[in-house]
Amino acid sequence: MSASAPIDLRSDTVTRPDAAMRRAMAGAEVGDDVFHDDPTVQRLEALAAERLGKEAALFVASGTMANLVAVLSHTRPGDEALTGDESHVFNYEAAGAARVGGVQLRPLPNAPDGGLAAADVRAAIREPDIHAPRSALLCLENTHNRCGGAALTGAATAAAAAIAREAGLAVHLDGARIFNAAIATGEAAAELAASADSVCFCLSKGLGCPVGSLLCGPREFVERARRERKMLGGGMRQAGVLAAAGIHALECNVARLAEDHANARALAGGLARLGPFAVDAPATNIVVLRVRAGTRDGWLTAFAAAGVRAVPFGEGRIRMVTHRDAGEAAVAEALRRLEHATAAVAAG
Ligand SMILES: Cc1ncc(COP(=O)(O)O)c(C=O)c1O
Known part of the structure; x- marks a missing residue:
């Protein structure tokens, strides 16, 4: 990566x-x-x-x-x-x-x-x-x-x-x-x-x-x-x-799906700690963020600018999905980028 x-x-x-x-x-x-x-x-x-x-x-x-x-x-x-x-x-x-x-x-x-x-x-x-x-x-x-x-x-x-x-x-x-x-x-x-x-x-x-x-x-x-x-x-x-x-x-490729689930849990935990998002613990590989401050589209733009791609997922919701081409290291790097993006938005 x-x-x-x-x-x-x-x-x-x-x-x-x-x-x-x-x-x-x-x-x-x-x-x-x-x-x-x-x-x-x-x-x-x-x-x-x-x-x-x-x-x-x-x-x-x-x-x-x-x-x-x-x-x-x-x-x-x-x-x-x-x-x-x-x-x-x-x-x-x-x-x-x-x-x-x-x-x-x-x-x-x-x-x-x-x-x-x-x-x-x-x-x-x-x-x-x-x-x-x-x-x-x-x-x-x-x-x-x-x-x-x-x-x-x-x-x-x-x-x-x-x-x-x-x-x-x-x-x-x-x-x-x-x-x-x-x-x-x-x-x-x-x-x-x-x-x-x-x-x-x-x-x-x-x-x-x-x-x-x-x-x-x-x-x-x-x-x-x-x-x-x-x-x-x-x-x-x-x-x-x-x-x-x-x-x-x-x-x-079936047994390794467990890795995607573990990575999703790590991603959700990290996102929840950032503050502006409510994030439920994922059961599998899909992480849904509910935006508590700012707008969904504003966050999607900030994420994309920071180098993390996600999709809108209904009113005030954003989806991220873990997979074999975004493993543990990529998720850790994504969290680092999202933390920077969140801090930059907070600093205005
Ligand atoms: C639950 C569910 N069913 C069906 C589909 C459709 O699959 P495809 O994109 O291959 O048409 C999707 C795709 O995301 C899905 O999430």
Whole structure:
């Protein structure tokens, strides 16, 4: 890390494939995956299904595509899907469920831990009525991005899922960062996803791949999802080059996510000591600052000028995310720069 290079804490998506991952990609055996000819994609899909405890998996371009394909595969136009009001699918996916799937998303209040209250889920499920949309799907998220990287336990997910499934709804878990949740809770990713019909996770965040997500579930669901992915233009050809990065990540980059969590705790502790920010102790790799003095955008500008990149995260909130390309030394250096920036702002 050079003394002046910016430290990029905008997201764990900024991670770049390292030399070992690039070697795995360069050596990948490939074929045309739309013709089911790519052995490396097939290996990745089998590995993902096994890690998530599901029958099958589908390799897709992104987390957003995974969630959209899941919604399309679980619903029909005119249906309603319940989700948290802070969820990624509701806030950050360009209303894809509504635009592409004709599915109405119904937001329920997210608890600070990223979960949904059982009573809210129960009350939101509609009785069959020709006037009403059909309640078809419950979407949960773990870890929960806008809830500061909170990690839900398998039991919390199961409690909400049971209510939905009893009423005939399917359950999809947006597990973009489910391996972070696994480390935080001490439960295997498969246990966290056991009560969901489908679960997706991202390779392109803390796991360090350039691209890709996996959507996992029952074989029949995954075959339907394969068709929806094709409809969206997401059928990929010699995608084994990308899948090889995913296999490498699942084999080599999961356990090290614990380092990102430790670095996030150090970052949060240091930021809290600076004064102008309220910072909760992070459960995983996402640190959220609530601005107590000054303005959010003023602080973001001051941070950028000091060489630390972060993102706005709603009214009065700033997000920083730790990752493999910003390790312990980078976080210590970021704190040093942020301390200078804060002192400079205080001095006027
Ligand atoms: C919880 C969650 N779900 C889904 C996504 C979407 O992933 P992608 O950026 O790969 O579309 C993100 C991305 O940050 C996320 O945080």
